[in-house]
Amino acid sequence: MDDDDAVRVSFSAPKVDQSEWGLVFQDTCVGFGQLWLLDTLCQTFDGVKRPCAEIQLSTLLPDALDPDLDFAQAIALVPVANFSVLDLAIVADSHVFGPVVLHLLRMQPLVIRKFKLLLEEEGKTCSVNCPCDQPSNWRSESVPLTNxxxxxxxxxxxxxxxxxxxxxxxxxxxxxxxxxVRLSDGASTNESAYEKIHSLFKEYTNVECFAYNSCGQQLLFTPI
Structure with a gap:
């Protein structure tokens, strides 16, 4: 992308309390690592008037991704710098999504109060040498999500x-x-998936934990 084609946004509305705003990245490639592509970025407000960032990610073949912008540059275009709600949809297709989600959470670690993650599938598979699990130490990283x-x-x-x-x-x-958490269609009938999540929930009795199958039927509840 040439400099003349770069994304530039100017926003000024001092008397407007709330505004909804969005970008669809069709001619501009916004990527993370060798895999993830930012499709849409929207700013809305939730039911209690908290600023919400809605983000949709998908994947490209590693050799096809040559980003014009990174995620931080794209999110800097959002008029409200600090958003309390992160609403993230990922076409995961069996990929490891931990590294890219951590990357996004790290951009606003101290202000996010609610995090929503939707995992979608398009029938593709994760290859043996896929870079989705990089960096490999993401499981031991720490992000101060104190709010x-x-x-x-x-x-x-x-x-x-x-x-x-x-x-x-x-x-x-x-x-x-x-x-x-709400399980996918296949996992809803998989006792192993249920037991893994159930066992984890039992370790955190100070948190209200709920799990549902793909039809919305509650599977378990761990009270405070």
Whole structure:
């Protein structure tokens, strides 16, 4: 992308209390690492007027990704610098998503109060040498999510890297009050996936933990 084609945004509305704003990246490639591509970036407000960043990610073949911007540069375009809610949708396709999610959370670690993650599938598979699990030390990293109170994840399959991500969220979100997960179609009938998540929830009795199958039926509840 030439400098003349770079994304430039100017926003001025001093008398407007709330505004919704969005970008669809069609002609500009915004990427992270060798895999993840930013499709859309929107700013909205939730039901209690908290600023919300809505982000949608997908994947490209590693040799096809030559980013014009990185995620930090794209998010800097959002008029409200500090958003309390992060609403993230990822076309995961069995990829390890922990590293890219941590990268996004690290941009606003002290202000995010609610995190929503939707995991989607398009029928593709993760290759043997896929870079999605890089950096490999992401499971032991720490992000100070000290104000994060609610986490909602939809589309979990119960894979090991997903359980590792849940463990990381419990460890980093020291003020977490509520964790809600909804399993994908296949995982809803998989007792192994259920048991992995159930066992983890039992370790955190100070957090309200809920799990549902793909139809929305509650599977378990761990009271405070």
């Amino acid at each position: 994060l109170e609610m986490i909602q994840i939809v589309g979990l399959k119960g894979r090991e890297h997903e359980v590792d991500f849940l463990k990381l969220m419990f460890r980093c979100a020291t003020a977490l009050k509520k964790m809600t």
